[in-house]
Amino acid sequence: RAEAKLIDGKAIAADVREEVRVGVAQMKEKIGKVPGLAVVLVGERKDSQTYVNAKKKACAEAGIDSFGTDLPGDATEEEVLKVVADYNADPNVHGILVQLPMPDHIDEERVLGAISYEKDVDGFHPLNTGRLAQRGREPLFVPCTPRGCIELLERSGIEIAGKEAVVVGRSNVVGIPAAMLLQRRDATVTIVHSRTPNSEEIVRRADIVIAACGRMEMVKGSWLKPGAAVIDVGINAKDDPSKKLGYRLVGDADFESCKEVAGAITPVPGGVGPMTIAILLKNTMEGAMRAYGMM
Amino acid sequence: RAEAKLIDGKAIAADVREEVRVGVAQMKEKIGKVPGLAVVLVGERKDSQTYVNAKKKACAEAGIDSFGTDLPGDATEEEVLKVVADYNADPNVHGILVQLPMPDHIDEERVLGAISYEKDVDGFHPLNTGRLAQRGREPLFVPCTPRGCIELLERSGIEIAGKEAVVVGRSNVVGIPAAMLLQRRDATVTIVHSRTPNSEEIVRRADIVIAACGRMEMVKGSWLKPGAAVIDVGINAKDDPSKKLGYRLVGDADFESCKEVAGAITPVPGGVGPMTIAILLKNTMEGAMRAYGMM
Ligand SMILES: NC(=O)C1=CN([C@@H]2O[C@H](COP(=O)(O)OP(=O)(O)OC[C@H]3O[C@@H](n4cnc5c(N)ncnc54)[C@H](OP(=O)(O)O)[C@@H]3O)[C@@H](O)[C@H]2O)C=CC1
Ligand SMILES: NC(=O)C1=CN([C@@H]2O[C@H](COP(=O)(O)OP(=O)(O)OC[C@H]3O[C@@H](n4cnc5c(N)ncnc54)[C@H](OP(=O)(O)O)[C@@H]3O)[C@@H](O)[C@H]2O)C=CC1
Incomplete structure (x- = not known):
């Protein structure tokens, strides 16, 4: 079978940043x-x-x-x-x-x-967090990294609604908001954490896996349902004497084994990482557009 | 095999109310x-x-x-x-x-x-909702019905940590807060909703099922893992000519078939229903104890 499609976070982040740049230029011109x-x-x-x-x-x-x-x-x-x-x-x-x-x-x-909370671009204000967790409410801002994960999926044409998604990790910054966002888009979401005894079995049910457990290369190819999309949020320094710094960056998923089984996967670096800042810019622009009555 | 153990919500709610009555009497005596x-x-x-x-x-x-x-x-x-x-x-x-x-x-x-939010006994203030969704934060109040579900489990000696829990329904009032509470107690939680294509298969993975979908008797015995605990939040009026009113109350789980497979189950009526008011009293007492510096 074919190897997983690479989800190019660098290219997608560049698109987002270019969209923001254009939006900002239009705002400047208009008002x-x-x-x-x-x-x-x-x-x-x-x-x-x-x-x-x-x-x-x-x-x-x-x-x-x-x-x-x-x-x-x-x-x-x-x-x-x-x-x-x-x-x-x-x-x-x-x-x-x-x-x-x-x-x-x-x-x-x-x-x-x-x-x-109208300037809360990081989306960590309790009002924004609370609204994110509630049906029928809209947060003004959503945390940047999880929103970046969703944009990567959407801009890669990966369907979310009706799919099973497993989020590995439940931090306030990544895991929980990522789970909420997937759920709001009608995925059926399970959150796996350090007290889950059978993570491997649970991850294997997922059409979409978000790896955000802070454990280097924990999610293996053998844990995946063939064809699953893997969004790897992890950033870990792995010893690598062949590199000048003595290490290289790797994710919370084991890229080499996962790419043999997944349908699509983000690399580390160059996957989720570049999206975080891109979304921060986008959130800031949206905040300004709301402040000036432009959205 | 033996039939499911009945979780007697009426008796447990009476215990909670008695504890509140005693607590209130002590407060009155002390201050x-x-x-x-x-x-x-x-x-x-x-x-x-x-x-x-x-x-x-x-x-x-x-x-x-x-x-x-x-x-x-x-x-x-x-x-x-x-x-x-x-x-x-x-x-x-x-x-x-x-x-x-x-x-x-x-x-x-x-x-x-x-x-x-210090008087928000229903737990619907965004600050309390937001904190419920966050690790390391404590809401002052938790919504009554979901908290009642947890008390039913805990007071029946049903372990939550490390178990798989499936919550059927994602309303702000029941499903979402119930899922958060289970997760805070270290269950691995999946939320099933109306856009989930394979609810039956997902429910069958659960050690604990919370049925809160507002669909009369939807969850069947054949959907359950043998021995699962079923907390049925549903309240539906089912036609029954043998009753004086022409109907009787039934849950979102099909009690007759579920009790053959489940390890424990709440009846309707007499399960979750009586807990809602009992927890409201408990929340109110806790609010007063906080206000008077007693907890
Ligand atoms: N690309 C980016 O811009 C960003 C990347 N990151 C990276 O993402 C990863 C996650 O970050 P963050 O959420 O802040 O990390 P945290 O350390 O705050 O949270 C890690 C989560 O993973 C869970 N976990 C730990 N071990 C296991 C295990 N063996 N199995 C399943 N779950 C486990 C923990 O569970 P429990 O709650 O039970 O302890 C916890 O919920 C890190 O690698 C971090 O470097 C983070 C932010 C931004
Ligand atoms: N005992 C008590 O004190 C209380 C009892 N109740 C009872 O609990 C039940 C739930 O109440 P509430 O949460 O307010 O109801 P809501 O109608 O607000 O929410 C129902 C939820 O169930 C989901 N759902 C609907 N159909 C299906 C399906 N076929 N499969 C899976 N999920 C489905 C919906 O999904 P979606 O979001 O996709 O639409 C929605 O999230 C009701 O029976 C109600 O009467 C409620 C409150 C208190």
Whole structure:
């Protein structure tokens, strides 16, 4: 049989980013305004700084204004809340994101809940989370990575409605919202987690597998129903002496064995990864369009 | 093989109500206060009036103060919101519930969202719904019927963690919160809905089935894994000329065939039904205990 079709996240993310760029240019032409994204960073984690810089660069390429506040690692919760309140009040800011994780002395839920839910581009505000979980309600924003997973499926022509989907992992950031999104599109969804005794058997029922368990190459080809679509959210560093850095990135699915059985699969890197920022830009543009009454 | 064990919802609900009665009496003795529940009814639906009266009677038996406001069916949304705001401000009220459904001209989401989430005994406030859906967050209140389903399982000694559970139905009131609660207790949960093509096959995988599809006697014995626990949320009127009223109440599971295969099953009536009010009382008492710093 043929190998799985590769779902090219890099190309699809580039399409999304181009659509956003065009949308932003049209907005500028029509009303003389562009979307604005504010990023709040607390502390000096290297990885967080890298992510924040990547987001700002992507904004610039799309024509989105970016705002940023970097607070020291010992900033108080009140200082963080003040920064958020100022961005809430700023009409040129349409999306606010607080880079996670924050230092331990800051109550993450409180800070996320303080972001105006109309500027909650990360989709972590309880009102958006609550609405995502409810039938007949529409969240204003959906978390970027799970929304990216859905766009990958949809733009690859993979049907969701009426299919069985298994989400491996139940984090607030990926697994649970991904399951909700699949369910809203009428998949029949099962969530597998670390306390599931028979994950392998359950994954084998799935037409669509979302691997988001943070366990390197856990989902094997032998776990798959032939023809299943595999969206691999995982990012893990695997020792590889042949690489300059001594490692390479691999997913939560075992790409080599999975591609022999799956019908379609995302590579790592170049699958879900590039979608997260693309969707962040899209969410920001949609926030601006709502603010200006354009959608 | 032996028939399924009957899960006696009437007896379990009586236990819960007795526990609440004792808790309320202790609260009164310790601090001279009792919990208060406010019920807001808009319009003159006969069934709603019956439910509201049953709730008030149950409060009286448990020693809980009940407050009530009945508005005419043409009351404006502002009038309803004003009533809710007054109860929000009243320190003797620890639970507020707005009887659903409300007339069409009233925005249900807006009214439910206006109830202080610290008095949201029905658990429908978006903050409580959102937290229920999230790992590491605790809702203050959980919707009564799904919480009742879990109490029936737990008090019958049916293990949840590590088991496969299938919830048939995905309403905001029953199916979705029931699925979340099972998942929080480490079941592996699948939600089946009207767009699921192979419900029967999926239900047959379950150690625990929650039937909440609003389809009379849909889940048959032949759909069950032998020994499964069946919690039947359904309430349907089935023609029965041998009864005085010309009908009898039946569930969303076919009791006669299911009891031959299941390990345990709730009857209808006398299963989930009596739990809903019992949990409402328990939620109200817990709200009062939180308000008075007793939990
Ligand atoms: N591409 C991107 O942009 C992003 C990629 N990621 C990557 O996605 C993956 C998941 O991230 P995240 O959701 O944040 O991770 P978390 O560590 O927060 O959650 C992992 C989840 O997987 C479950 N799990 C752990 N072990 C097993 C197992 N053996 N079998 C089944 N389930 C298991 C856990 O279950 P339990 O709840 O029981 O502990 C938990 O729910 C990671 O590899 C991460 O690097 C994350 C975010 C963005
Ligand atoms: N005991 C008690 O105190 C209470 C009892 N009830 C009873 O519980 C039952 C469910 O109530 P509620 O959740 O409010 O009902 P809803 O009508 O709001 O929801 C029914 C759900 O079942 C799904 N469904 C419908 N047909 C099928 C099918 N053929 N196969 C699989 N799923 C199906 C629907 O799917 P979709 O979303 O795709 O349309 C929907 O999600 C009813 O019988 C009701 O009377 C309700 C509340 C309290």
